Amino acid sequence: MKDTIQTMMIHSFLHLQSFLQRSTRALSASDDGMATAEYAIVLVGATSFAGILVALLKSDAIRSLISQLITNALSMV
Known part of the structure; x- marks a missing residue:
């Protein structure tokens, strides 16, 4: 059970990190106007x-x- 929770937390963190990186790239590229x-x-x-x-x-x-x-x-x- 503890391993499952840790695995879920790691996957959640990785997804969050990926989302933040994509969002940062999108925001920095869209400030032309x-x-x-x-x-x-x-x-x-x-x-x-x-x-x-x-x-x-x-x-x-x-x-x-x-x-x-x-x-x-x-x-x-």
């Missing part, structure tokens, strides 16, 4: 952030908050 994809993701994120910022700055509450902040800062000078 990664720079373009990364730029696209950053562009989508920046555009989304800009849209949220514009929506916030259009609200009256945020405008009055910024106005008060600037007024308080200038009154300290």
Whole structure:
């Protein structure tokens, strides 16, 4: 029984090692277009952030908050 478990563990380890080696090779070979994809993701994120910022700055509450902040800062000078 003990020999069977050890044999199964060794086979499992060898299969895992083989899988990791194949995965590593596949991942290292498939990063040709990664720079373009990364730029696209950053562009989508920046555009989304800009849209949220514009929506916030259009609200009256945020405008009055910024106005008060600037007024308080200038009154300290």
